[in-house]
Amino acid sequence: MVKVKRMSLETLRREEILQAALGVIAEKGRANVTLEDIAKAYGCSKGGITYYYSSKEALFKDVFKYFFDTISQKTQKELDKHLDPLSKMLSFIWFVDEENPQTMLMYPLLFEMMSIAYVNTEYQEAFHEWMKSRSDTVLTIVEEGKNAGIFQVDDAAFAVLTVTAAGHGIITRWYLDRKTYSTEWAKKALQYTVIQLLQVKPA
Amino acid sequence: MVKVKRMSLETLRREEILQAALGVIAEKGRANVTLEDIAKAYGCSKGGITYYYSSKEALFKDVFKYFFDTISQKTQKELDKHLDPLSKMLSFIWFVDEENPQTMLMYPLLFEMMSIAYVNTEYQEAFHEWMKSRSDTVLTIVEEGKNAGIFQVDDAAFAVLTVTAAGHGIITRWYLDRKTYSTEWAKKALQYTVIQLLQVKPA
DNA sequence: TTAAAAAAAACGTTTGGTCGGTTTTTGAAA
DNA sequence: TTTCAAAAACCGACCAAACGTTTTTTTTAA
Numbered sequence: 129m130v131k132v133k134r135m136s137l138e139t140l141r142r143e144e145i146l147q148a149a150l151g152v153i154a155e156k157g158r159a160n161v162t163l164e165d166i167a168k169a170y171g172c173s174k175g176g177i178t179y180y181y182s183s184k185e186a187l188f189k190d191v192f193k194y195f196f197d198t199i200s201q202k203t204q205k206e207l208d209k210h211l212d213p214l215s216k217m218l219s220f221i222w223f224v225d226e227e228n229p230q231t232m233l234m235y236p237l238l239f240e241m242m243s244i245a246y247v248n249t250e251y252q253e254a255f256h257e258w259m260k261s262r263s264d265t266v267l268t269i270v271e272e273g274k275n276a277g278i279f280q281v282d283d284a285a286f287a288v289l290t291v292t293a294a295g296h297g298i299i300t301r302w303y304l305d306r307k308t309y310s311t312e313w314a315k316k317a318l319q320y321t322v323i324q325l326l327q328v329k330p331a
Numbered sequence: 332m333v334k335v336k337r338m339s340l341e342t343l344r345r346e347e348i349l350q351a352a353l354g355v356i357a358e359k360g361r362a363n364v365t366l367e368d369i370a371k372a373y374g375c376s377k378g379g380i381t382y383y384y385s386s387k388e389a390l391f392k393d394v395f396k397y398f399f400d401t402i403s404q405k406t407q408k409e410l411d412k413h414l415d416p417l418s419k420m421l422s423f424i425w426f427v428d429e430e431n432p433q434t435m436l437m438y439p440l441l442f443e444m445m446s447i448a449y450v451n452t453e454y455q456e457a458f459h460e461w462m463k464s465r466s467d468t469v470l471t472i473v474e475e476g477k478n479a480g481i482f483q484v485d486d487a488a489f490a491v492l493t494v495t496a497a498g499h500g501i502i503t504r505w506y507l508d509r510k511t512y513s514t515e516w517a518k519k520a521l522q523y524t525v526i527q528l529l530q531v532k533p534a
Numbered sequence: 535t536t537a538a539a540a541a542a543a544a545c546g547t548t549t550g551g552t553c554g555g556t557t558t559t560t561g562a563a564a
Numbered sequence: 565t566t567t568c569a570a571a572a573a574c575c576g577a578c579c580a581a582a583c584g585t586t587t588t589t590t591t592t593a594a
Contacts, residue, residue, distance in 0.1 A: 297500025
């Protein structure tokens with residue numbers, strides 16, 4: 129971990145605290161989290177937290193930034209494993225992985241994000257930017273597939289928004305109600321929506 | 332409003348308070364709502380609220396129950412306007428109606444619901460039951476369409492879960508980021524997902 | 535007059551932020 | 565290498581504000 133050694137102590141501590149906070153939020157729900165909870169989870173006192181974060185709000189903002197960054201990085205990492213557009217589009221099933229605690233932690237944050245966004249313009253704006261950058265990434269893939277004749281859909285931009293939105297709905301329901309929306313279903317559904325909504329050319 | 336006259340005063344007051352609470356939640360976000368906010372919105376004192384609701388939690392629970400009921404009723408009402416399965420499936424665009432404040436109020440509640448559900452088993456269970464009943468309703472329609480040869484998808488149960496989940500994602504993104512996910516897009520996307528995911532027979 | 539309905543006041547708890555103090559680390563001088 | 569003062573890191577008691585709930589008081593209506 130050269131990176132860690134290079135970090136200033138402050139940067140390191142802030143990230144450690146932030147990750148602890150994320151865990152506590154995912155466990156108790158944002159509204160029920162106190163500074164003491166976070167301090168306890170991290171293993172320090174309340175003073176230790178306020179030493180690195182001027183306010184709870186500031187800390188939470190950083191948590192959400194971390195949430196965005198983590199998802200973007202993971203997405204990119206999975207995309208880079210594949211070359212052809214169809215495989216890339218199907219790589220998004222990494223979202224459906226019950227065994228990966230890191231991934232599972234992100235869902236509560238997504239829900240909290242949406243709950244804040246509908247009332248707070250700053251978060252709403254952040255959500256908008258996130259969606260935009262995400263769409264751009266996917267659009268490149270879809271257009272490439274369209275040019276290659278793999279995706280036969282007319283309107284690539286429209287299809288991108290639709291297939292990503294559909295994916296959003298699928299993983300949301302999977303996370304919240306795995307009794308009805310099983311893991312098996314979620315994986316198949318993600319695949320099915322890609323095939324049907326991008327109109328993948330039959331083999 | 333014969334119904335209202337038949338109600339006991341208590342039932343009436345409870346419903347009025349509940350609706351006021353819903354409005355305040357949608358406006359300020361659940362975590363930031365106090366009893367005084369609700370009292371002010373309703374036009375009474377804090378004591379007036381506690382006279383009819385033993386606790387804030389009890390009131391909020393009723394708000395979410397109201398939320399479920401309202402959506403179910405509205406859904407049924409829209410479904411009843413149509414006879415053929417395809418029209419019925421397309422009737423769900425009532426969700427996308429910026430001009431209907433009643434409808435728009437429901438989105439914040441949906442987001443709050445999900446935020447509570449991931450941490451509270453009681454709400455999680457309620458969400459599950461809601462999804463189940465919703466799926467059953469749609470399954471009837473899809474099977475009818477399948478028998479009539481309108482929907483050519485193989486697995487009706489699978490398709491139902493997928494098309495409803497996709498719809499969930501579409502309306503969610505539409506509500507939260509209308510800059511990227513325009514109203515026009517949302518309506519087209521709902522239609523498109525029905526057609527593609529249920530494999531509607533070409534005319 | 536009495537009981538229900540509503541308001542007002544009081545109460546007690548929780549919690550985020552502050553701040554003075556304590557411990558630990560750092561780095562330069564001896 | 566040791567010493568030691570200054571800075572950084574961290575602790576935790578305390579405070580004030582916010583809030584849900586309970587209790588008391590007032591108003592309304594039958």
